[in-house]
Amino acid sequence: MKIAVIGSGIGGLATACRLASKGHEVTVFEKNDSPGGKISEINMEGYRFDTGPSLFTLPELVEELYGAAGEKVPATFAYKKLDVLCKYFFKSGENLIAWSDQQKFTDECVEKLGEDPSNVTRYFKSALLIYKITADIFLFNSLHKVKNLLKFSVLKSLLQVHKIRFYKTMHEDNKSSFKSPLLIQLFDRYATYNGSNPYKAPATLNVIAHLENNLGAYFPEQGMYSIVKSIYELALKKGVRFNFNSLVTSIDIKNNKAVGVSVGDEKFAFDSVVSDSDINYVVNNLMDHPQKKRIERLEPSSSALVFYWGVNKEFPELDLHNILFSGDYKEEFTNLFQEKTIHNDPTVYIFVSSKMVKSDAPKNCENWFVMVNAPSNSKENWDELIRATKQNIINKINKSLKTNIEDYIEYEKIASPITIEQNTLSKGGALYGNSSNSMFAAFLRHPNFLKSVKNLYFVGGSVHPGGGIPLCLASAKIVANEIPAS
Incomplete structure (x- = not known):
């Protein structure tokens, strides 16, 4: 069969690999000029930053993907198990190391x-x-x-x-x-x-x-984006075709059956279609979806405000993953989900991949991925919120690390819910589609198929079973199992 995959996030890439390995002719349509979706990278001024997920768990799911494709995991895709899962810095002054060794922890x-x-x-x-x-x-x-x-x-x-x-x-x-x-x-x-x-x-x-x-928890020896590179190379090896800079504008349906996709005015015929796009984008832009009203009523997940800082100093007190906690966690989440703003004492996550991948920063420097949770975009004043939050983050870092971090920042790039939405088409920049803020959240996630539309499937973090690299890989396996071998 000829199968179209919309989007080249982890779910889309893994699905393409599995389907091509089953003998199907697979074409991936990607709006950006490179694969990865929410997992991307920035290279600037001697610094490299992973821009998406920074935690790697269940690596055996990637190895299983290679096995399903009849291939060995390449030596270029190597990873290490972390001795330190995360370093925690509490507002009250206590610091805690989350060791991988449970007795030590x-x-x-x-x-x-x-x-x-x-x-x-x-x-x-x-x-x-x-x-x-x-x-x-x-x-x-x-x-x-x-x-x-x-x-x-x-x-x-x-x-x-x-x-x-x-x-x-x-x-x-x-x-x-x-x-x-x-x-x-x-x-x-x-x-x-x-x-x-x-x-x-x-x-x-x-x-x-x-x-x-x-x-x-694990970490790839060449950084998180190497996961994307490896699966992309596997897809190419299995014969998957990629059309980059190709924004799909509709899923074409005839007689309750998916028959292809359109890119602008150009139509492409396919026997089946797999969507790795955010489900909210799908229902609002790509098709007349039977569950549109229900999906639109669901609460979106949080987004993120991220500062990518090139820091010309090394901080030995930090590890790969670090958390500087808020002093009032409940108020932080009230701000996030009810008041749609960022708390003035936010929890700050600092990810420093150069602790593991030395080439990610110049000598004696570090690449800081500094993130706080943010509401999905609903017309907030982001210029003001970014300015105020940046200062709150700096104040928190200076107090926790007893430094003046502004003296060492020589490069900065910012990602907000607005830019995340632009780059990934996730509604409001919500990172995981809809939140799980209800008792039956797992049952409310969009299914991997529609009973009312044949030959149409859904993968990725906004549908069942959920967000994050392992669950996106799981969704790919579920969908591939639904489509028989060619």
């Missing part, structure tokens, strides 16, 4: 935060249990086919579904798990991994702790 929590060690051990066991129960139901199967729900492994999981605590919020669950407010805040942060609010998102999302703390 537990000891750190006991020594620095006075936490009961059994609480930490019990929490990680609980996260593992949530993963075991949810993996077959939510992550690696379509929720929208009865035959999938009748599998023995799924039925077994459904009998234990009360154990995933979907009826509690993440914060409520974390508060009942730990006595240290700082440790509660640390694990509440995982809600931001899919753009949600821990005071509203279901405790089921505490499964994220399993992926990072039980299974471990």
